[in-house]
Amino acid sequence: MFPSHDGLCGIGELAERAGVTVKTVRFYSDRGLLPETARSSGGHRRYGPDALDRLLLIRSLRALDLPVPQVRRVLDEEDGSGGVLEDAVAGQLREVGSRLGALRWREAGLRLVQECAPEERAERLRLIGTVAAPPSTDPLVRFWRAWLPRRMRGRALAAFLDQAVPPPPEDPTPAQVLAFARLNAFVTRPCEGTGRGQPVVHRSSTDFRPAVLYDGLGEAYGLAAAQLRWGRAPRPGEALDCFVAAYAASYGTGDSADFRRLLTGRLAADPRIDRYWELVAEVIGPRDGRAEPTPGTAHDWLLAALTGESAERAA
Structure with a gap:
């Protein structure tokens, strides 16, 4: 009163x-x-x-x-439930988080330019100028949607993209900003030739079942990633068997010595996008002082295991 x-x-x-x-x-x-x-x-x-x-x-x-x-x-x-206030505060927290994320990326980008040699500044400015802060992963998703088989089911596609597209770090280092900018440049550059460098299996007969292949590959890559984290050299075992079984099932055939020999040759002849996976590893950053496995390094480990096994059988 x-x-x-x-x-x-x-x-x-x-x-x-x-x-x-x-x-x-x-x-x-x-x-x-x-x-x-x-x-x-x-x-x-x-x-x-x-x-x-x-x-x-x-x-x-x-x-x-x-x-x-x-x-x-x-x-x-x-x-008086406070629901409206809770929703409003939650919305503001998301917005503040987005702003902070953008500021962290801007800070790391500025440090990237500040700390580099003068002759590198023009290129780095050009690279970081092509991505937002924080950056979008949409160009990476579009790259994989064009590269993967067209008949991929939604669940299999989402599972692969979850492995193949690295989320931008929330608090990036200048090196991670540079790696993400280079990754963006890699996936948006003009394609040379036809087929976007796709594996032969993507262009095979109508009997090919891409969802079966990539479901199996996801499991095989996970098993191989564990081997990589333990520092183990490529070798036969559960991971390789799962890898071969995924290809065999997608072709509608069974696992055999002849199929493994045929698969070794096909995979060895496939075009490679090693640079993509190298940049992904840089964006993710090391854990416990060691590079984190990617689907690319897992695939290489499995292919090396398959190649070594085939060579031993041929000897």
Whole structure:
């Protein structure tokens, strides 16, 4: 209750008590966030005892950078559950996180230019100028959608993309920013020739089942990645058997010595995109001082195991 004869206060007193300007109180009143209780005989705004708490709440919500429409929804929530406020705060947290992510990428990009030799600056500026901050993975996804077989099912495609497309680091180093920019340049460069460097298996007969192949390859790459983390040399075993079985099933045939010999030759003749996987490893960064396996390094490990096995059988 305000110490006046009618228990109300004027706009100046309300502004002073809340620690804001009269202009601010008028702004919120004009937008319906802070309704006036009455008008004086001279036409001046008068506010009731609840106005101060409401004004302080508005000020707090605005201090969290909530826009006026969201503040209105919070104030208008009738059941007092706080759901509107929780949603608004969650939205602001996402936006702040996005801004911080962009600032981290900008900082790392600036350090990348600052720390490089003068003769490298023009190229690095060109590279980092082609990606947003934080960058989008859409160009990488488009690259793989064009490279993979057209008849890939949604689940198999999503599983492969999850392995093949590295998420931008939340707090990147300058080296990771450079690697991601180079990765972006790699996938957006003009393609030479036809087929986008696709494996022969992608252009095989209509009996080929791509979802079967990539489901199996995902499992095989996971097994090979474990071997790579343990530092083990390529060798026959569960990972290689899973790898061969994926190709055999996709061709509608069985695993055999003849099939393994045929597969060895086909895989050895496939075009390679080693540079892509090298850059992916740089974007991911090392863990415990060692490079993290990628589908590319897992594939190479499995191919080396298959080649070694075929050579031993031929000897």
